[in-house]
Amino acid sequence: MKDFSDFFRNPHVWDREIVAVGGDLSSERLLYAYKNGIFPWSDQPILWYCLDPRGIFDLSKLHISKRVKRKINQKRYTITIDRAFEQVMRCCSHRPDEETWITELFIKGYTEFHKLGYAHSIEVWDEDGKLGGGVYGVAIGNFFAGESMFSFTPDFGKIGLFHLFEILKKDQFTLFDTQQLNIVTLGLGAYQISKKEYLRRLESAVGTGKKWTPPRVVF
Template sequence: MTQRSFEQFFKNPRTWKEDLVAVGGDFSVDRLLYAYKHGIFPWSEDPVRWYCLDPRAIFDLKRVHFSKTVLRKVKQNKFRISFNEAFPIVMQGCSYREKDNTWITPGFIQGYAELHRLGWAHSVEVWNLENVLVGGVYGVAIGKFFAGESMFSFESDAGKIGLYHLFDKLKQSGFTLFDTQQLNHVTWQLGAYEIPKLSYLDRLERALGDGRPWVIPTSLG
């Protein structure tokens, strides 16, 4: 589809008053990139529903609050941290729910795996001493903007440890906006907060910059 086609498909978040801005379409790379560049993200597959929330939850990368327990586990180096080693498996881990239905359905995994293959989506993996994946985080990076999609923990705090290392890399790379979409108990404890949609869209426009994919720094810490 062309830029004009996407403009016709999605409501303009700057003028549209509702959170839901489109229904339908697919998880093609071009559609996903257009959506993220305009503050829009998908939240279901059948049908695909696209949202731009007001208010919007974000992190200030300089004011993230990790508990003493998490920071102690980071310093103990009991986990191996990797980037982009197991992207689809991280998404599958994030999709696991004991009771509730997940929004990370097969179409999401297929679409975002293609984003990952082309360098736009990234994962952080947390492995235990037996080299078993026990936690992870994934999201989309464009310019100096990162959209955090989901994280999981199969061992206590493993997802937060992955998030700690993700934040560290983003700060090394000079990122200016981390979108976490909607507040929940975990993100609130970590320091996420809400801003008006129009303020978010202004920050997003500045953070996108040249719109290049993220090249992750190779050094840890």
């Protein structure tokens, strides 16, 4: 892995949330960033963050409503992984009522990261074969960073997240990063820990930095 320590401030000692400005979204830079608790958020210029506190999920404690549970059990959908990564990113960027950070630069950078095996998408298809929801993120070792989720069909994003959590538990993932809490992730059970604690858990989770090989079709 290429060393970017001269570009990024060390999150262990730097007391501000922005740890670098500029650079690019090359796969080498993204890999170094995520392994060190850093992620990009905006691109004019690119701002790199390590938040304190940090939002995470406990993989065994996802809060799902009774309505969503019924839909999960009805199984009127198909779950796939990495079938439509770029499409999922573009769907996540579709935010008519708010500005999105998922620009063309992000889509290009993370699609290349996906091709190298570090970024993944979970797709939820309806009974007519249309993409109704999904999630994408970054996986390194036993660490997963959830980047964004969308639902064009009601609750399909949450259905995708539920199945993602089930797969990650089976594959012995130990840390799910959601970066910053919002009304959706808070309702799903996300909570905050200190940056110090997050970096400690991250170091253990990324381990050797192995790539995740998920199942292509869940069912």
